[in-house]
Amino acid sequence: MPRERLIVIGGVAAGMSAASRARKRSPAMEIIVLEKGRHVSYGTCGLAYLISGQVARPDDLIVYPAEFFRTKRDIDVRLETEAVEIEPGHKTVHALARGTELLSLGYDKLVLSAGGAPAVEISGADLPGVFTCNDLAGTIRLCQFLEQEKPRRAVIVGSGYIGLEVAEAFRRRGLDVAVLERSGTVLEGVEPEIGERVEAALREQGVRLRKFANVSGIAADARGRAAAVAHDAGSEPAEIVVLSTGIVPRTALARAAGIAIGPTGAIAVDERMLTSAASIYAAGDCAETRHLVTGQPAYFPLGTTANKQGRVAGENAAGGRASFAGIVGTLVTKVFDLEFAKTGLNEVQARAAGFRPRRVTVQSHSRARYLNGKAILLTLVWDQPSGRLLGCQMLGAEGVAKRIDVAAMALHARLHIPEMLHLDLSYAPPFGPVWEAILVAANEAMKQQG
Numbered sequence: 034m035p036r037e038r039l040i041v042i043g044g045v046a047a048g049m050s051a052a053s054r055a056r057k058r059s060p061a062m063e064i065i066v067l068e069k070g071r072h073v074s075y076g077t078c079g080l081a082y083l084i085s086g087q088v089a090r091p092d093d094l095i096v097y098p099a100e101f102f103r104t105k106r107d108i109d110v111r112l113e114t115e116a117v118e119i120e121p122g123h124k125t126v127h128a129l130a131r132g133t134e135l136l137s138l139g140y141d142k143l144v145l146s147a148g149g150a151p152a153v154e155i156s157g158a159d160l161p162g163v164f165t166c167n168d169l170a171g172t173i174r175l176c177q178f179l180e181q182e183k184p185r186r187a188v189i190v191g192s193g194y195i196g197l198e199v200a201e202a203f204r205r206r207g208l209d210v211a212v213l214e215r216s217g218t219v220l221e222g223v224e225p226e227i228g229e230r231v232e233a234a235l236r237e238q239g240v241r242l243r244k245f246a247n248v249s250g251i252a253a254d255a256r257g258r259a260a261a262v263a264h265d266a267g268s269e270p271a272e273i274v275v276l277s278t279g280i281v282p283r284t285a286l287a288r289a290a291g292i293a294i295g296p297t298g299a300i301a302v303d304e305r306m307l308t309s310a311a312s313i314y315a316a317g318d319c320a321e322t323r324h325l326v327t328g329q330p331a332y333f334p335l336g337t338t339a340n341k342q343g344r345v346a347g348e349n350a351a352g353g354r355a356s357f358a359g360i361v362g363t364l365v366t367k368v369f370d371l372e373f374a375k376t377g378l379n380e381v382q383a384r385a386a387g388f389r390p391r392r393v394t395v396q397s398h399s400r401a402r403y404l405n406g407k408a409i410l411l412t413l414v415w416d417q418p419s420g421r422l423l424g425c426q427m428l429g430a431e432g433v434a435k436r437i438d439v440a441a442m443a444l445h446a447r448l449h450i451p452e453m454l455h456l457d458l459s460y461a462p463p464f465g466p467v468w469e470a471i472l473v474a475a476n477e478a479m480k481q482q483g
């Protein structure tokens with residue numbers, strides 16, 4: 034009897050999690066991973082550290098090479114093989130290997146994990162000297178350009194967390210850095226008082242931030258290379274440009290196959306990661322999820338979600354019954370010497386979602402002040418009528434990244450402010466003040482509740 038066959042399209046976070054989980058669940062299943070690039074299973078989240086030099090070699094980002102999956106996990110990883118069409122009616126995937134060889138592969142189960150693509154709809158985006166920091170191959174090219182051309186002036190388009198990570202990496206390499214942001218704030222969704230401090234930190238680090246600078250195009254020099262970025266308020270000279278203007282889910286294959294796309298523009302899935310097509314699952318940056326605070330479909334492309342969704346898709350594709358309920362929108366990043374973290378909704382998003390939000394901001398410390406505790410700025414958003422916690426943001430030089438997880442947990446548990454007042458959180462002077470920042474904020478919120 035032929036082995037049941039699982040095909041996975043895309044071999045990074047979601048794809049390799051799905052393939053590995055399916056193999057654990059089913060030793061007998063045939064598993065094929067189609068990856069159009071040359072690498073699988075690498076840490077995309079570490080790409081900016083390759084640019085800064087904190088990660089010495091591209092290979093250091095690779096978790097397991099393709100050969101490991103072939104020999105140790107019996108997973109047939111096919112590099113430089115792009116899926117070009119899915120025929121759900123015939124349970125067949127058509128793929129192009131190394132750009133020439135056309136393959137038609139039947140499947141019993143299929144996992145779509147093709148990720149997201151950088152949004153680069155800017156004229157001049159294809160000029161030499163213009164890059165994205167979205168995958169390993171592209172970031173290796175960017176690093177080679179830095180080594181060979183030794184550019185001095187960099188322009189980063191977009192001030193999301195990836196743009197700011199690249200800004201830091203460039204400053205570490207001694208480049209002059211300008212960041213162009215079309216809106217009035219860095220780190221989309223940040224609360225105003227936290228955003229202001231992030232902007233101050235950027236200025237202190239020598240980054241020129243231009244807000245309300247909607248980019249209209251990239252101009253070339255006489256040699257045809259990127260030389261300036263034109264925007265609403267003028268033009269910024271550049272010898273290297275990095276576009277970090279967001280991620281759009283790769284849905285072309287799914288759309289062409291008639292698979293339903295959700296309201297966010299990503300592939301619609303249920304809790305089992307099943308799409309609208311029988312036997313086809315989707316996971317990671319190509320798929321949407323549910324926001325557990327709003328209850329609505331959401332697109333929140335992060336590695337932490339991609340790994341979990343991939344695992345659930347792989348488990349179910351191999352006959353299991355796993356589910357992924359959704360996310361609360363937790364993100365943490367480093368902006369030079371500061372840690373920024375958020376979870377849930379900010380005040381504006383909460384209002385847009387139909388809540389009647391209130392917000393408090395408190396200042397606390399990472400540990401006892403007499404042990405040189407560093408300031409932590411924390412905002413808490415809750416729903417006034419019900420008292421339900423809706424979101425939390427934090428900024429500080431230390432102790433922020435993991436503190437946010439308490440708030441994320443509280444959102445998952447749908448806690449209300451009164452239930453948070455006396456949470457039994459850990460305390461000893463080297464690790465925090467006796468009143469944890471989130472407890473101080475909950476107390477303040479309680480006072481405002483009356």
Ligand SMILES: Cc1cc2nc3c(=O)[nH]c(=O)nc-3n(C[C@H](O)[C@H](O)[C@H](O)COP(=O)(O)OP(=O)(O)OC[C@H]3O[C@@H](n4cnc5c(N)ncnc54)[C@H](O)[C@@H]3O)c2cc1C
Nearest residue numbers: 043045046047069077078115116147148317318335336337
């Ligand atoms: C610089 C940077 C920093 C980040 N930092 C963090 C962080 O700190 N924390 C966090 O949680 N997340 C972070 N992320 C986000 C995280 O890396 C992504 O959410 C995650 O990589 C998504 O995994 P994925 O498997 O869904 O998609 P991807 O990693 O995009 O992989 C999809 C793969 O599918 C392949 N593919 C596409 N189409 C086809 C096709 N037709 N046929 C075959 N193969 C195909 C692509 O070549 C690609 O290799 C970061 C991302 C970047 C770029």
